[in-house]
Amino acid sequence: MGDGGLVRTALYEKHLExxxxxxxxxxxxxxxxxxxxxxxxxxxxxxxxxxxxxxxGFFEFCGEGVLSWxxxxxxxxxxxxxxxxxGYTHFLDNNGHxxxxxxxxxxxxxxxxxxxxxxxxxxxxxWFQSNLPDDDSITMRDLSDNTSIIxxxxxxxxxxxxxxxxxxxxxxxxxxxxxxxxxxxxxxxIQGTGYTxxxxxxxxxxxxxxxxxWDALLNSGALPVGLGARDTLRLEKGYLLSGQDFLxxxxxxxxxxxxxEGFLARNSxxxxxxxxxxxxxxxxxxxxxxxxxxxxxxxxxxxxQEKGPSPRPGHLVYDGSDHNAKIVGYVTSGGPSPSLNRTxxxxxYLEGVVLDQELWIQASSRRRIRxxxxxxxxx
Numbered sequence: 245m246g247d248g249g250l251v252r253t254a255l256y257e258k259h260l261e262x263x264x265x266x267x268x269x270x271x272x273x274x275x276x277x278x279x280x281x282x283x284x285x286x287x288x289x290x291x292x293x294x295x296x297x298x299x300x301g302f303f304e305f306c307g308e309g310v311l312s313w314x315x316x317x318x319x320x321x322x323x324x325x326x327x328x329x330x331g332y333t334h335f336l337d338n339n340g341h342x343x344x345x346x347x348x349x350x351x352x353x354x355x356x357x358x359x360x361x362x363x364x365x366x367x368x369x370x371w372f373q374s375n376l377p378d379d380d381s382i383t384m385r386d387l388s389d390n391t392s393i394i395x396x397x398x399x400x401x402x403x404x405x406x407x408x409x410x411x412x413x414x415x416x417x418x419x420x421x422x423x424x425x426x427x428x429x430x431x432x433x434i435q436g437t438g439y440t441x442x443x444x445x446x447x448x449x450x451x452x453x454x455x456x457x458w459d460a461l462l463n464s465g466a467l468p469v470g471l472g473a474r475d476t477l478r479l480e481k482g483y484l485l486s487g488q489d490f491l492x493x494x495x496x497x498x499x500x501x502x503x504x505e506g507f508l509a510r511n512s513x514x515x516x517x518x519x520x521x522x523x524x525x526x527x528x529x530x531x532x533x534x535x536x537x538x539x540x541x542x543x544x545x546x547x548x549q550e551k552g553p554s555p556r557p558g559h560l561v562y563d564g565s566d567h568n569a570k571i572v573g574y575v576t577s578g579g580p581s582p583s584l585n586r587t588x589x590x591x592x593y594l595e596g597v598v599l600d601q602e603l604w605i606q607a608s609s610r611r612r613i614r615x616x617x618x619x620x621x622x623x
Contacts, residue, residue, distance in 0.1 A: 253298040254392045254451040258458050262468050270362045272299040275470040284473035285582040288440055289623070292398035293469035294461050297439075301365035302391045302448055303358045303372070307382035310356050314348065317375050319512050319533070321522035325350045330418040330435050332520040335371065340511040340532020343492045344368050345484055345520070349420040349435050357420075357433060357448075359393075361486040367495065375528075391432075392454035396461060397444030397469075397477075405445060408460045409434075415445060423447070430457050439474060441481030441621060479577050480584075482545055482591060482620025484515060488557060489543065489576045489591065501558040503574055507593070511536055514593065516543040541573055541595040545620040546605060548588030553607035554580045555590035555615075560606040563597075565614070572597055575605060583623045588613060591620070 250273045259266065264275035274296065277284060287293050305314070315323040320333035330349045334342050344364045349357045360368040365388055376382050396405060402414055412424035413434055420435035432449035449457060462468065475485070484490060491499055491508035499508055511529060512521045513536035523534065546555065555578030562569040578590030590605065597603065597617050604612040 251299075253296055254454040255296045255298065255394075255458055258455055259296065259468070262462075264468070264470060267471070269471055270299060272362070274299060275468070277470040277472045278468045281470070281472040281476060282582050284467060284469040285476050287467040288398045288442060288469055288473065288477055289583055290399065292396065292400040292404055292466045293440075293473070294458065294466040295395040295397070295469050295474055296392075296458075297395050297446070297474075298392045298451075298454070299362040300388075300393055301358075301360035301362065301368070302387040302393065303360065303369070304385040304387055305356045305358065305372075305382060306354060306385075308354055309377075310354060310382055311350065313377060313382050314356060315525055315527070317528050319521045319527055320348070321525050322348065322350070322356075323525070327352050328419055328421055330420050330437055334512045334515075334517075334520055335368070336511060336527070336529025336532070337492070337494060338528060340529035340536075341492055341494070341509045342490045342511060342515065343371060343494065344486060345490075345517075347435075347437050349433070349437075351420070351422075359446075363487055367492075387448075390451060391448050392451045394447045394449070394454065394457060394461070395438050395440075395444060396447065396466060397438045397440045397442045398466075399443060400465065401442070401444040404461060404464045404466055407464045408457070417443070423449070428456055428460055429453075439483060440477040441483070442477075473582075476579060476582055479579060479589065479591065480581055480620075480622045482622070484517060484543075485577060490515060501576075503558065507574065508576070510543075510593070513537045514540060514542055541593040543576070543591055544594045544597060545618040545622060546575070546578075546590040546592060546603065546615040547618045547622065548590075548605070549602075549614045549616060552588070552611055552613045554578065554588045555605045555607055555613065559590070559592075561592055561594060562604045562606065562612065565604045565612055569604065572603065578605075581622060588615070589622050590615070 318333040559575040573594035575592040580586035
Protein backbone atom coordinates (compact mmCIF):
# COMPACT_ATOMS: atom_id res chain seq x y z
CA MET A 245 0.00 0.00 0.00
CA GLY A 246 1.37 3.40 -0.97
CA ASP A 247 0.70 6.95 0.17
CA GLY A 248 -2.92 7.98 0.67
CA GLY A 249 -4.21 4.42 0.51
CA LEU A 250 -3.17 3.92 -3.12
CA VAL A 251 -2.18 0.39 -4.11
CA ARG A 252 1.33 -0.33 -5.34
CA THR A 253 1.85 -3.34 -7.55
CA ALA A 254 4.72 -5.78 -7.04
CA LEU A 255 6.58 -3.87 -9.78
CA TYR A 256 6.37 -0.40 -8.21
CA GLU A 257 10.08 -0.24 -7.32
CA LYS A 258 10.99 -1.48 -10.81
CA HIS A 259 9.01 1.40 -12.31
CA LEU A 260 10.92 3.89 -10.19
CA GLU A 261 14.23 2.32 -11.24
CA UNK A 262 13.27 2.96 -14.87
CA UNK A 263 12.42 6.61 -14.19
CA UNK A 264 8.66 6.26 -14.46
CA UNK A 265 6.25 9.14 -13.93
CA UNK A 266 3.74 7.65 -11.45
CA UNK A 267 0.05 8.59 -11.36
CA UNK A 268 -3.09 7.53 -9.54
CA UNK A 269 -5.06 5.20 -11.84
CA UNK A 270 -8.24 3.78 -10.32
CA UNK A 271 -6.57 3.67 -6.91
CA UNK A 272 -3.27 2.18 -8.15
CA UNK A 273 0.11 3.92 -8.39
CA UNK A 274 1.08 3.14 -11.98
CA UNK A 275 3.46 4.60 -14.59
CA UNK A 276 1.94 7.03 -17.11
CA UNK A 277 5.27 7.02 -19.01
CA UNK A 278 8.98 6.28 -18.59
CA UNK A 279 10.54 8.30 -21.43
CA UNK A 280 7.68 9.62 -23.55
CA UNK A 281 4.34 8.39 -24.86
CA UNK A 282 5.57 8.80 -28.44
CA UNK A 283 8.73 6.73 -27.96
CA UNK A 284 7.00 3.98 -26.00
CA UNK A 285 4.10 3.80 -28.47
CA UNK A 286 6.36 3.44 -31.51
CA UNK A 287 8.55 0.89 -29.76
CA UNK A 288 5.51 -1.30 -29.20
CA UNK A 289 4.34 -0.90 -32.81
CA UNK A 290 7.77 -1.48 -34.35
CA UNK A 291 9.65 -3.64 -31.82
CA UNK A 292 8.29 -4.52 -28.39
CA UNK A 293 7.03 -3.18 -25.10
CA UNK A 294 6.14 -4.50 -21.65
CA UNK A 295 3.30 -3.22 -19.48
CA UNK A 296 2.43 -3.67 -15.82
CA UNK A 297 -1.32 -4.30 -15.95
CA UNK A 298 -1.60 -5.81 -12.48
CA UNK A 299 -4.45 -3.42 -11.70
CA UNK A 300 -6.70 -5.59 -13.87
CA GLY A 301 -8.74 -8.32 -12.21
CA PHE A 302 -8.38 -12.09 -12.51
CA PHE A 303 -11.31 -14.44 -11.84
CA GLU A 304 -11.55 -18.22 -11.91
CA PHE A 305 -14.83 -20.00 -12.73
CA CYS A 306 -15.08 -23.74 -12.14
CA GLY A 307 -17.74 -26.41 -12.43
CA GLU A 308 -19.53 -28.73 -14.78
CA GLY A 309 -21.40 -26.66 -17.33
CA VAL A 310 -19.35 -23.47 -16.83
CA LEU A 311 -19.20 -22.83 -20.59
CA SER A 312 -22.97 -23.22 -20.94
CA TRP A 313 -23.46 -20.81 -18.05
CA UNK A 314 -21.15 -18.17 -19.57
CA UNK A 315 -22.91 -18.71 -22.88
CA UNK A 316 -26.24 -17.83 -21.23
CA UNK A 317 -25.11 -14.53 -19.68
CA UNK A 318 -22.60 -13.06 -22.18
CA UNK A 319 -22.68 -11.96 -25.82
CA UNK A 320 -19.96 -14.40 -26.92
CA UNK A 321 -21.02 -17.96 -27.81
CA UNK A 322 -18.65 -19.87 -25.53
CA UNK A 323 -20.39 -23.21 -25.71
CA UNK A 324 -18.23 -24.38 -28.63
CA UNK A 325 -14.92 -23.02 -27.36
CA UNK A 326 -12.15 -25.61 -27.06
CA UNK A 327 -9.62 -25.88 -24.24
CA UNK A 328 -6.77 -23.45 -24.81
CA UNK A 329 -8.94 -20.85 -26.56
CA UNK A 330 -9.63 -17.23 -25.55
CA GLY A 331 -12.56 -14.99 -26.46
CA TYR A 332 -13.82 -11.44 -26.02
CA THR A 333 -17.31 -10.81 -24.67
CA HIS A 334 -19.71 -8.19 -23.32
CA PHE A 335 -21.88 -8.55 -20.24
CA LEU A 336 -25.12 -6.56 -20.30
CA ASP A 337 -27.80 -5.80 -17.75
CA ASN A 338 -31.47 -6.64 -18.28
CA ASN A 339 -31.94 -3.35 -20.13
CA GLY A 340 -29.12 -4.19 -22.52
CA HIS A 341 -26.63 -1.69 -21.09
CA UNK A 342 -23.00 -2.75 -21.26
CA UNK A 343 -21.60 -3.39 -17.77
CA UNK A 344 -18.10 -4.53 -18.74
CA UNK A 345 -16.16 -6.09 -21.58
CA UNK A 346 -13.83 -8.96 -20.74
CA UNK A 347 -11.43 -11.54 -22.16
CA UNK A 348 -12.08 -15.14 -21.10
CA UNK A 349 -9.66 -18.05 -21.40
CA UNK A 350 -10.89 -21.64 -21.49
CA UNK A 351 -8.53 -23.93 -19.58
CA UNK A 352 -10.89 -26.92 -19.78
CA UNK A 353 -14.60 -27.61 -20.11
CA UNK A 354 -14.82 -27.18 -16.33
CA UNK A 355 -12.45 -24.23 -15.74
CA UNK A 356 -12.43 -20.74 -17.26
CA UNK A 357 -10.39 -17.63 -16.37
CA UNK A 358 -11.62 -14.06 -16.88
CA UNK A 359 -10.12 -10.56 -16.70
CA UNK A 360 -12.43 -7.71 -15.59
CA UNK A 361 -11.43 -4.08 -16.01
CA UNK A 362 -9.67 -2.49 -13.05
CA UNK A 363 -12.51 -0.21 -11.95
CA UNK A 364 -15.08 -2.99 -12.35
CA UNK A 365 -13.58 -5.85 -10.32
CA UNK A 366 -15.96 -5.65 -7.36
CA UNK A 367 -18.93 -4.76 -9.59
CA UNK A 368 -18.38 -7.76 -11.84
CA UNK A 369 -17.76 -10.08 -8.90
CA UNK A 370 -21.14 -9.14 -7.44
CA TRP A 371 -22.87 -9.38 -10.83
CA PHE A 372 -21.49 -12.85 -11.55
CA GLN A 373 -22.39 -13.97 -8.04
CA SER A 374 -25.98 -12.82 -8.55
CA ASN A 375 -26.21 -14.80 -11.78
CA LEU A 376 -24.65 -18.09 -10.64
CA PRO A 377 -26.81 -21.22 -11.03
CA ASP A 378 -29.02 -21.99 -8.03
CA ASP A 379 -27.64 -25.53 -7.77
CA ASP A 380 -24.13 -24.33 -6.78
CA SER A 381 -22.66 -26.15 -9.79
CA ILE A 382 -20.40 -23.16 -10.60
CA THR A 383 -17.90 -21.70 -8.13
CA MET A 384 -15.81 -18.53 -8.37
CA ARG A 385 -12.47 -17.39 -7.00
CA ASP A 386 -11.04 -13.87 -7.11
CA LEU A 387 -7.32 -14.26 -7.81
CA SER A 388 -6.72 -10.54 -8.38
CA ASP A 389 -4.95 -9.56 -5.16
CA ASN A 390 -2.21 -12.19 -5.42
CA THR A 391 -1.64 -12.03 -9.16
CA SER A 392 0.70 -9.81 -11.18
CA ILE A 393 -0.08 -9.34 -14.87
CA ILE A 394 2.64 -8.43 -17.34
CA UNK A 395 1.81 -7.76 -20.99
CA UNK A 396 4.54 -8.29 -23.59
CA UNK A 397 3.46 -6.77 -26.91
CA UNK A 398 4.89 -5.96 -30.33
CA UNK A 399 6.39 -7.63 -33.43
CA UNK A 400 9.44 -8.85 -31.49
CA UNK A 401 7.42 -10.24 -28.57
CA UNK A 402 7.71 -13.88 -29.65
CA UNK A 403 11.49 -13.81 -29.97
CA UNK A 404 11.83 -12.14 -26.56
CA UNK A 405 9.38 -14.56 -24.97
CA UNK A 406 11.28 -17.54 -26.35
CA UNK A 407 14.54 -16.20 -24.88
CA UNK A 408 12.98 -15.63 -21.46
CA UNK A 409 10.49 -18.47 -21.01
CA UNK A 410 11.40 -20.93 -23.77
CA UNK A 411 9.74 -22.17 -26.94
CA UNK A 412 7.23 -24.25 -24.94
CA UNK A 413 5.54 -21.03 -23.76
CA UNK A 414 4.96 -19.47 -27.17
CA UNK A 415 1.22 -19.10 -27.74
CA UNK A 416 -0.53 -17.74 -30.81
CA UNK A 417 -3.25 -15.09 -30.87
CA UNK A 418 -6.20 -15.92 -28.60
CA UNK A 419 -4.63 -19.20 -27.45
CA UNK A 420 -3.72 -19.91 -23.83
CA UNK A 421 -2.07 -22.40 -21.47
CA UNK A 422 -0.49 -22.98 -18.10
CA UNK A 423 3.11 -21.72 -18.14
CA UNK A 424 5.42 -24.63 -18.89
CA UNK A 425 8.60 -25.37 -16.94
CA UNK A 426 11.28 -22.77 -17.67
CA UNK A 427 14.77 -21.79 -16.48
CA UNK A 428 13.46 -18.83 -14.43
CA UNK A 429 11.01 -20.98 -12.49
CA UNK A 430 8.10 -18.74 -13.52
CA UNK A 431 4.68 -20.33 -12.96
CA UNK A 432 1.15 -19.28 -13.80
CA UNK A 433 -0.89 -18.63 -16.92
CA ILE A 434 -0.12 -17.17 -20.36
CA GLN A 435 -2.46 -16.12 -23.15
CA GLY A 436 -2.10 -14.54 -26.58
CA THR A 437 -4.08 -11.40 -25.82
CA GLY A 438 -3.45 -7.70 -25.25
CA TYR A 439 -4.78 -4.16 -25.59
CA THR A 440 -2.47 -2.88 -28.32
CA UNK A 441 -3.60 -4.72 -31.45
CA UNK A 442 -0.08 -6.09 -31.82
CA UNK A 443 1.20 -9.62 -31.55
CA UNK A 444 1.83 -10.43 -27.92
CA UNK A 445 0.91 -12.15 -24.67
CA UNK A 446 -0.41 -11.40 -21.21
CA UNK A 447 1.28 -13.32 -18.39
CA UNK A 448 -0.43 -14.00 -15.04
CA UNK A 449 1.99 -14.95 -12.27
CA UNK A 450 2.37 -14.90 -8.46
CA UNK A 451 3.38 -11.43 -7.24
CA UNK A 452 6.69 -12.64 -5.84
CA UNK A 453 7.79 -13.70 -9.33
CA UNK A 454 6.90 -10.41 -11.06
CA UNK A 455 10.23 -8.55 -10.54
CA UNK A 456 12.17 -11.59 -11.81
CA UNK A 457 10.16 -11.83 -15.03
CA TRP A 458 10.12 -8.04 -15.53
CA ASP A 459 13.93 -7.80 -15.31
CA ALA A 460 14.37 -10.75 -17.66
CA LEU A 461 12.11 -9.18 -20.27
CA LEU A 462 13.88 -5.82 -19.97
CA ASN A 463 17.30 -7.45 -20.27
CA SER A 464 16.13 -9.27 -23.39
CA GLY A 465 15.28 -6.06 -25.22
CA ALA A 466 11.72 -5.07 -24.24
CA LEU A 467 11.03 -1.39 -23.48
CA PRO A 468 8.80 -0.52 -20.51
CA VAL A 469 5.57 1.18 -21.59
CA GLY A 470 3.23 3.26 -19.45
CA LEU A 471 -0.50 3.89 -19.38
CA GLY A 472 -0.22 6.86 -21.74
CA ALA A 473 1.02 4.80 -24.67
CA ARG A 474 -1.32 1.96 -23.73
CA ASP A 475 -4.18 4.38 -24.36
CA THR A 476 -2.88 5.68 -27.70
CA LEU A 477 -2.16 2.12 -28.84
CA ARG A 478 -5.70 0.93 -28.08
CA LEU A 479 -7.21 4.08 -29.65
CA GLU A 480 -5.41 3.43 -32.94
CA LYS A 481 -7.02 -0.02 -33.01
CA GLY A 482 -10.48 1.21 -32.03
CA TYR A 483 -10.71 -0.68 -28.73
CA LEU A 484 -13.30 0.35 -26.14
CA LEU A 485 -12.19 1.88 -22.84
CA SER A 486 -14.47 1.08 -19.91
CA GLY A 487 -15.75 4.19 -18.16
CA GLN A 488 -14.86 6.43 -21.10
CA ASP A 489 -16.45 4.86 -24.19
CA PHE A 490 -19.22 3.21 -22.22
CA LEU A 491 -20.42 3.68 -18.65
CA UNK A 492 -22.88 1.37 -16.96
CA UNK A 493 -25.74 3.44 -15.48
CA UNK A 494 -25.99 0.93 -12.62
CA UNK A 495 -22.86 2.48 -11.12
CA UNK A 496 -24.83 5.61 -10.33
CA UNK A 497 -21.96 7.89 -11.34
CA UNK A 498 -21.67 10.52 -14.04
CA UNK A 499 -19.02 10.66 -16.72
CA UNK A 500 -16.13 13.04 -16.07
CA UNK A 501 -16.98 14.53 -19.48
CA UNK A 502 -20.05 16.76 -19.91
CA UNK A 503 -22.10 14.42 -22.12
CA UNK A 504 -25.91 14.47 -22.29
CA GLU A 505 -27.42 12.38 -19.50
CA GLY A 506 -27.15 8.64 -20.24
CA PHE A 507 -25.06 9.19 -23.38
CA LEU A 508 -22.53 6.48 -22.45
CA ALA A 509 -25.19 3.91 -21.49
CA ARG A 510 -24.68 1.68 -24.55
CA ASN A 511 -25.31 -1.86 -25.74
CA SER A 512 -23.13 -4.13 -27.88
CA UNK A 513 -24.78 -3.11 -31.17
CA UNK A 514 -24.17 0.56 -30.45
CA UNK A 515 -20.49 0.00 -29.67
CA UNK A 516 -20.16 -1.40 -33.21
CA UNK A 517 -17.32 -3.70 -32.09
CA UNK A 518 -16.79 -6.30 -34.86
CA UNK A 519 -16.16 -9.25 -32.52
CA UNK A 520 -17.56 -10.76 -29.35
CA UNK A 521 -21.23 -10.52 -30.33
CA UNK A 522 -23.05 -13.66 -31.47
CA UNK A 523 -26.82 -13.48 -31.88
CA UNK A 524 -27.26 -17.24 -32.39
CA UNK A 525 -27.83 -17.80 -28.67
CA UNK A 526 -29.79 -16.21 -25.84
CA UNK A 527 -28.04 -13.93 -23.37
CA UNK A 528 -28.94 -11.22 -20.89
CA UNK A 529 -29.88 -7.99 -22.69
CA UNK A 530 -30.24 -9.56 -26.16
CA UNK A 531 -33.58 -7.89 -26.99
CA UNK A 532 -32.06 -4.43 -26.62
CA UNK A 533 -29.11 -5.38 -28.84
CA UNK A 534 -31.37 -6.66 -31.63
CA UNK A 535 -33.49 -3.52 -31.44
CA UNK A 536 -30.39 -1.35 -31.94
CA UNK A 537 -28.81 -3.30 -34.78
CA UNK A 538 -30.19 -1.19 -37.65
CA UNK A 539 -30.94 2.14 -36.00
CA UNK A 540 -29.60 4.70 -33.55
CA UNK A 541 -26.11 5.97 -32.89
CA UNK A 542 -23.09 3.74 -33.49
CA UNK A 543 -19.46 4.01 -32.37
CA UNK A 544 -17.44 5.13 -35.42
CA UNK A 545 -13.91 6.23 -36.16
CA UNK A 546 -13.05 9.76 -37.29
CA UNK A 547 -9.82 10.54 -39.16
CA UNK A 548 -8.90 14.22 -39.24
CA GLN A 549 -8.17 15.65 -42.69
CA GLU A 550 -6.40 18.82 -41.62
CA LYS A 551 -4.05 20.07 -38.96
CA GLY A 552 -5.37 21.75 -35.85
CA PRO A 553 -6.35 21.04 -32.26
CA SER A 554 -6.61 17.31 -31.55
CA PRO A 555 -10.03 15.75 -31.00
CA ARG A 556 -10.71 14.99 -27.34
CA PRO A 557 -13.48 13.30 -25.34
CA GLY A 558 -16.58 15.48 -25.19
CA HIS A 559 -15.99 17.32 -28.46
CA LEU A 560 -19.14 17.84 -30.50
CA VAL A 561 -19.33 16.39 -34.02
CA TYR A 562 -21.28 18.27 -36.72
CA ASP A 563 -22.47 17.38 -40.20
CA GLY A 564 -21.18 20.71 -41.57
CA SER A 565 -18.83 23.59 -40.92
CA ASP A 566 -21.34 26.48 -40.79
CA HIS A 567 -23.68 27.68 -38.08
CA ASN A 568 -26.60 25.76 -39.59
CA ALA A 569 -24.86 22.39 -39.17
CA LYS A 570 -26.50 19.74 -37.02
CA ILE A 571 -24.91 17.84 -34.15
CA VAL A 572 -24.56 14.13 -35.07
CA GLY A 573 -22.68 12.96 -31.97
CA TYR A 574 -19.81 13.31 -29.54
CA VAL A 575 -16.20 12.14 -29.40
CA THR A 576 -15.61 9.67 -26.55
CA SER A 577 -11.91 8.93 -27.24
CA GLY A 578 -9.49 10.98 -29.30
CA GLY A 579 -6.05 12.45 -29.68
CA PRO A 580 -3.00 12.63 -31.95
CA SER A 581 -1.92 9.31 -33.45
CA PRO A 582 1.79 8.58 -32.87
CA SER A 583 1.79 6.09 -35.77
CA LEU A 584 0.25 8.59 -38.22
CA ASN A 585 2.63 11.49 -37.63
CA ARG A 586 0.30 12.82 -34.92
CA THR A 587 -2.73 13.12 -37.19
CA UNK A 588 -5.87 13.54 -35.12
CA UNK A 589 -8.01 10.42 -34.67
CA UNK A 590 -11.16 9.87 -32.67
CA UNK A 591 -13.93 7.45 -31.78
CA UNK A 592 -17.44 8.58 -31.00
CA TYR A 593 -21.12 7.73 -31.06
CA LEU A 594 -22.57 9.20 -34.26
CA GLU A 595 -26.08 8.95 -35.62
CA GLY A 596 -27.17 8.80 -39.25
CA VAL A 597 -23.68 8.74 -40.76
CA VAL A 598 -21.96 6.51 -43.35
CA LEU A 599 -18.36 5.54 -44.03
CA ASP A 600 -16.28 8.20 -45.82
CA GLN A 601 -18.75 10.93 -44.92
CA GLU A 602 -17.25 14.31 -44.08
CA LEU A 603 -17.93 15.55 -40.57
CA TRP A 604 -16.56 18.42 -38.49
CA ILE A 605 -15.21 18.06 -34.94
CA GLN A 606 -15.53 21.10 -32.66
CA ALA A 607 -11.93 20.81 -31.50
CA SER A 608 -11.84 24.24 -29.86
CA SER A 609 -14.18 27.16 -29.24
CA ARG A 610 -13.08 28.74 -32.52
CA ARG A 611 -12.19 25.81 -34.72
CA ARG A 612 -13.93 22.84 -36.31
CA ILE A 613 -11.66 20.22 -37.83
CA ARG A 614 -12.72 18.42 -41.01
CA UNK A 615 -12.71 14.64 -40.67
CA UNK A 616 -14.05 11.57 -42.41
CA UNK A 617 -15.91 8.60 -40.95
CA UNK A 618 -13.74 5.47 -41.03
CA UNK A 619 -13.93 1.92 -39.78
CA UNK A 620 -11.11 1.25 -37.30
CA UNK A 621 -8.38 0.21 -36.92
CA UNK A 622 -6.63 3.40 -37.98
CA UNK A 623 -3.32 1.56 -38.45
